[in-house]
Amino acid sequence: MKIRTLYRMSINTGLTPLHKHINEYEFHYIVRGQGVFQNGVKSHTFSNNTIFFTAPGTMHSLRFEPRCDDVFYYCSLFKPKAADKRLVSMIERKFKNGYLHIGAHNVIYFDDIRRKIFSGNTLIHRSGTHEFYSLLYEFAEGKPEVSDQKNLYIEAAIRIIQDKNTTKLDLDAISQKLGLNKSYFIRLFKKRMGVPPMQYFLRLKIESACHLLKHTRLPIYMIAKHLHFVDAFYFSRMFKKIMKVSPKIYRA
Numbered sequence: 001m002k003i004r005t006l007y008r009m010s011i012n013t014g015l016t017p018l019h020k021h022i023n024e025y026e027f028h029y030i031v032r033g034q035g036v037f038q039n040g041v042k043s044h045t046f047s048n049n050t051i052f053f054t055a056p057g058t059m060h061s062l063r064f065e066p067r068c069d070d071v072f073y074y075c076s077l078f079k080p081k082a083a084d085k086r087l088v089s090m091i092e093r094k095f096k097n098g099y100l101h102i103g104a105h106n107v108i109y110f111d112d113i114r115r116k117i118f119s120g121n122t123l124i125h126r127s128g129t130h131e132f133y134s135l136l137y138e139f140a141e142g143k144p145e146v147s148d149q150k151n152l153y154i155e156a157a158i159r160i161i162q163d164k165n166t167t168k169l170d171l172d173a174i175s176q177k178l179g180l181n182k183s184y185f186i187r188l189f190k191k192r193m194g195v196p197p198m199q200y201f202l203r204l205k206i207e208s209a210c211h212l213l214k215h216t217r218l219p220i221y222m223i224a225k226h227l228h229f230v231d232a233f234y235f236s237r238m239f240k241k242i243m244k245v246s247p248k249i250y251r252a
Helices: 082-094 107-117 122-141 149-163 171-178 182-193 197-215 220-226 232-243 247-251
Strands: 002-009 015-019 025-032 035-039 042-046 050-054 060-064 072-079 099-101
Touching (some): 107 149, 107 182, 182 197, 220 232, 232 247
């Protein structure tokens, strides 16, 4: 299996136009949000914790409700290999209606897979691909999710951080809400997610900025303001630090 992309989005950009992918499956995991997903000739009204699979060559679109501000979802494009026929067959049977409702504690697994896929390390990337493959099998077989207490803390923290994507992040408030010591929370988060909470938060903002740069005509200073950066200069500096190019070049 080859995973071409796995991105996450926490901004309601309205309608994703009808489109299709020739040789790839597309996977959407709606963590939070309400709207309509068109998958071929069928339209599905969705809410939190819903997964959609779209087969190659199928026209599809995603539209969140205009007043839905609490949005977060993952999207992945992947191309199965010949040896993956059994998995593809299982997925197509399980998702014969086009969607599947899952439990509420899967965000941490997707974030972990995403981190590994974009690690830049070949072996870690391969590990992330295998985890994604394994997760698809579990969904196809209808296995229940399993989370220990530490994972539940991190899962709750991730959801809070996602909610603060366009504001400021208060680690003291998050720690207090979770009932954890701040220093312990930061260590626990970094151990599980590979980066400290503030770095995770910054990357989430930059990913949202990438989407806004590519899919809207908002001026760079407005994107910086919307994502609650101090100013456009600081935003551009942080963007280049993570993406290795300036916002202007990324948009071109």
